[in-house]
Amino acid sequence: MPLLKVLRPTLPILVGASIMLTLGMGLRQSLGIFLQPLTRDIGISVSDFTLAVAVQNLAWGFLQPMAGALTVRYGFRPVMMIGSVFNVIGLALMAMAHGLTSIIIGGGILIGIALACTASAIAMSVSARAVPATVRSTVLGMVSAAGSLGSLLAAPIGQVLSEDYGWRAGLAGFVVLSILMIPAAWYAGRVDRVPLPKTSGDEIGNTSAGVAVKAAFSNASFLVMTCAYMVCGMQLVFLTTHLPSYLAICGMDPMLSAQTLGVIGGFNVLGSLFFGWAGGRWNKLMLLGMIYVSRSLILAWYFMLPPTPASTLLFGALMGFLWLGVGPLVAGAVAEMFGLRWQAMIQGLAFMSHQLGSFLGAYGGGLIYDALGSYTMAWRIGVALGLAFGIIQIAFALIRPLSPPPVLKAA
Template identity: 80%
Template sequence: MTLLRTLRPALPILIGASLMLSLSMGLRQSLGIFLQPLTHDVGISVSDFTLAIAVQNLAWGFLQPFAGALTVRYGFRPIMMVGALLYIAGLVMMAGAQGLLGVMLGAGVLIGMSLACTAAAIAMSVAARAVPAGVRSTVLGIVSAAGSLGALLSAPIGQVLNQDFGWRTGLAGFVVLSVALLPAAWFAGRVDRVPLPPRAPDQIADTSAAVAAKIAFGNASFVVMTCAYFVCGMQLVFITTHLPSYLAICGMDPMLSAQTLGVIGGFNVLGSLFFGWAGQRWNKLALLGGIYVFRSLALAWYFMLPPTPETTLLFGAMMGFLWLGVGPLVAGAVAELFGLQWQAMIQGLAFISHQLGSFIGAYGGGLIYDALGSYDLAWRIGVSLGLAAGIIQVAFALIKPSAPPMLKTA
């Protein structure tokens, strides 16, 4: 009740940010459902489709810092509204695609541009500004948890429409869902009326975007976190893009992939809440490293066994718990280290690394499958790099700990 009373003035902003994040991430995570029917219908290869997803991730990653910097100049609302319109346009173009160009422009370029304006970095920055410092990490976990609910809705809807009426109808259903991004972005944009809190002495003061970026990359904790973030993107996008295809190859029920993506979304709620709560109490960077290690162990366990419905759903539950828990930890760490004014941009700079990993996870996985007819090499690479990144992140966090929670927070 005390937390609810504290958050009551910010509830419209937080609900808008949560719904925006839920739709933008849930729809994106469910696009792999259409990989097999779309590629067969329009005559493109698996690697062509995954190249479009890889372009999406690169566009999202490289445009994220610019979107974050523009929020400082123009405010959050106009940036998020433009992002919502781009998402709708991207899904419409993808639904009407007749070949690689339509898929590349719709699923790749337009949705990638939209995600830079509507997904985690912007939504988390909105939530961080809207609430007091004492509850910030917990609230970031709640927003991240709410943001994971989109997959619970979009994956089953998309799969049912895809099976019964075809992939174009499934994507048309996604277009209808994406329209809700517009009111969500409008309400989240109320955060522009919330003044920035006073900065701590060691946080970034009023300056240019270039100087803020230079300060961020001069911080060793930020650099290590950014490098490890590469593996996060690689593992997650490999799963969302290739798991439906892997299950189809293994002869599993097509609905199992949608059910697994839904389970990931459901357990993501629990994981996001837990890591938001944990980040308020323990070293955020060490927690991040732990996520990468346990994700890698889960990947190794699942792909070493013949898939069954039971092991696939259990794998989805384990990965879901470790999925977007990185969101409140990364956002909270950036806010602690650098303050709130440039948070969206600095978080976006780290996110470039994440999206380079996403490019490798999507396109690299497709290339390996096309070349070898198997995903074995792809998952082994993902496990090896994940274990290395997680161990290095934990070791560095313990050797050079960041500030205790809330000590540096604006």
């Protein structure tokens, strides 16, 4: 009850941010279920489809800092509204596609722009600004958890529509769902009326974007977190893009991939809540490293054995618990180091690395499959890099606790 009392004045903002995030991320994470039927129907290869996903991730990552900077200049509402409209248009172009160009523009560029304006960095910054510091990490976990429900809804809907009426109907269903992002973004935009609270890093609040960027890249903790974040993106987007194809190759029921993505979404909720709570009590960077190491071990276990429905659903549950837990930890770490005014932009800088990894996971996985006829080499690379960067993140967290950068202390 005390938490609810604290949050009551900002509930419309938090609900709007959660719905916007859950729809944007859920629809995007479920696009892999259309890989096989779409590529067969319009005559493109697996690597062509994954190129569109890779372009999406690059556009999202490299435009994320710009979108964050624009929220400081113009406010969150116009940025989120424009992003929501782009998401609808991008999915509509995919649903009407007859060749690679429409897939690249719709599923790649437009959805990438939309995610830069509506996804984790923006939604987390909105939520962080709306609540007191005492409950911030917990609330970030709650919003991330709510944002995890999208794939639980989108993947089964898309799969059922695709099986019964074709993949275009499945994507048309996604278009209808995406329209709901527009009113959600409007309500989340009420955060523009909330006064900017003080945090430990808010000396950066009165500086320019250039000074904020310089401060971020002079902070060793931020740099290590950013590098490890790349492997996070590589592992997750490899799975969302290629797991349905992998299961189809292994002769599994097509519905199993949608069920697994749904299980991932469901356990995302538990993981996001747990790591949001844990981030308010323990070292956020240490927790990130533990997530990366654990994910890598689970990936190795699953792909070393022939898949079964039971092992696949268990794999989805374990990976889901570790999936979006990074969201509240990264957002909380950035707010703790640099304050709130430039949080969306600085978090976007870290996210560029994440999306570079996403590009490698999506497109690199497709190239490896086309060249070798299997995903074995792709998952082995993902496991090796995940273990290496996870261990480095843990080691650095032990010797370098979070703190505002020296240039901010002296400001």
